[in-house]
Amino acid sequence: MNFEFMFPTKVVMEKGIRKRISQYIADLQLEKPLIISDHGIGEAGMLHDVIEDLGQNHIRTSIYLDVKPNPKDNDCHHCAQEIDGKGIDGIIALGGGSVIDTAKAVSILATNGGTIKDYEGVNVAEKPPLPLVCIPTTAGTGSEVTSWAVVTDTKQQYKMAIGDERMIPKLALLDAELLVSLPPAIAASTGLDALTHAIEAYTCKAANPISDALALYSITLISNHLSDSINLGNIEHKEQMLVASLVAGAAFGNADTAAVHCLSEAIGGRYDTPHGEANAMFLPFVFEYNKAADIKRHADVARAMGVGIHKSDEEAANRCVAKLFQWNEALNIPRFHEVPQLNEADLADLATRAFQNYSNDDNVRHMEPEDYLFI
Numbered sequence: 001m002n003f004e005f006m007f008p009t010k011v012v013m014e015k016g017i018r019k020r021i022s023q024y025i026a027d028l029q030l031e032k033p034l035i036i037s038d039h040g041i042g043e044a045g046m047l048h049d050v051i052e053d054l055g056q057n058h059i060r061t062s063i064y065l066d067v068k069p070n071p072k073d074n075d076c077h078h079c080a081q082e083i084d085g086k087g088i089d090g091i092i093a094l095g096g097g098s099v100i101d102t103a104k105a106v107s108i109l110a111t112n113g114g115t116i117k118d119y120e121g122v123n124v125a126e127k128p129p130l131p132l133v134c135i136p137t138t139a140g141t142g143s144e145v146t147s148w149a150v151v152t153d154t155k156q157q158y159k160m161a162i163g164d165e166r167m168i169p170k171l172a173l174l175d176a177e178l179l180v181s182l183p184p185a186i187a188a189s190t191g192l193d194a195l196t197h198a199i200e201a202y203t204c205k206a207a208n209p210i211s212d213a214l215a216l217y218s219i220t221l222i223s224n225h226l227s228d229s230i231n232l233g234n235i236e237h238k239e240q241m242l243v244a245s246l247v248a249g250a251a252f253g254n255a256d257t258a259a260v261h262c263l264s265e266a267i268g269g270r271y272d273t274p275h276g277e278a279n280a281m282f283l284p285f286v287f288e289y290n291k292a293a294d295i296k297r298h299a300d301v302a303r304a305m306g307v308g309i310h311k312s313d314e315e316a317a318n319r320c321v322a323k324l325f326q327w328n329e330a331l332n333i334p335r336f337h338e339v340p341q342l343n344e345a346d347l348a349d350l351a352t353r354a355f356q357n358y359s360n361d362d363n364v365r366h367m368e369p370e371d372y373l374f375i
């Protein structure tokens with residue numbers, strides 16, 4: 001058995017921790033950090049406490065808010081140009097996965113120059129990126145502990161993956177109070193994104209014993225807390241979802257994702273479909289398609305979800321498929337045919353994009369473009 005596992009991020013969880021961010025910034029010896037966030041976060045009033053605490057402790061900051069969902073290459077370039085020559089020595093990302101991934105892309109561009117496409121692939125950048133502090137405001141992506149940034153190539157309309165171990169955030173501050181304003185539809189789809197990460201980490205070919213332990217724990221947490229976390233005020237369940245999302249991030253960040261992500265990134269790049277929704281809509285179909293390739297692991301997932309405990313592996317996995325479909329229905333996840341702008345003429349190209357995805361080779365069942373077309 002050969003594997004590597006990395007978890008260099010310091011994690012601090014406490015309700016209200018954002019109001020004491022300056023002590024952590026001082027520990028990291030950052031003197032002039034850039035805050036990256038988005039307009040939705042700004043309008044929800046979440047930036048205020050962070051800026052106030054940094055200001056009171058004489059830490060000078062710049063702010064960039066023009067992040068879009070499924071972050072775009074030109075926004076990353078725009079942000080990097082804006083900070084060029086300003087002596088920025090680190091980045092604070094306050095937001096969901098789009099903000100965190102933009103921050104990661106900018107951290108590479110700030111020290112290496114060029115365009116973000118230059119760094120597509122793994123460990124391409126010559127110089128280390130700027131240090132990164134993340135405060136996630138969704139419980140879904142786990143990007144606060146991964147080495148990946150996913151950025152849309154707007155010319156070729158696909159989501160490119162940039163991987164660099166040095167891009168793994170130095171610090172993740174988990175503050176459940178920030179999730180209280182999360183609209184229920186986003187809480188639901190981002191929660192299913194975290195579930196997808198955990199299930200794909202556990203069932204993919206790159207799984208290892210540590211990612212397995214994390215993935216199964218995350219699946220159980222999500223099964224116990226997702227539904228109750230969706231109501232706006234339910235902070236204890238939201239806190240559990242923040243843990244589940246980070247743990248799933250540590251799992252897939254050290255294993256891989258698989259066919260669900262190959263499909264969701266293909267349609268996200270083409271139609272700008274929200275990432276959580278895109279994963280959730282494909283998860284039951286891919287689980288069903290994959291399960292025979294490793295029935296034992298798919299049954300383990302079912303049992304971690306509390307489904308099919310005393311049943312055969314096959315029956316447990318079948319019940320899990322039914323449960324995943326039920327969840328999508330109950331949480332109002334749109335179906336693939338409801339994706340805005342979906343065009344049947346694009347399907348063959350989307351299947352090819354999915355096949356070309358970095359994670360395709362780690363799907364437990366061998367996949368060709370026709371398999372994606374079939375799904």
Ligand code: NAD
Nearest residue numbers: 040069070096097098137138141143146148150181182275
């Ligand atoms: P997001 O960051 O795109 O945010 C979605 C919307 O929710 C935005 O409009 C945002 O303003 C709003 N929002 C976020 N938090 C809020 C809050 N607390 N209250 C009110 N509104 C809030 O959504 P996401 O699902 O977190 O991120 C998706 C992105 O993350 C995708 O681009 C995906 O590819 C990427 N991703 C990256 C990794 C990785 O390891 N790098 C892993 C998974 C996903």
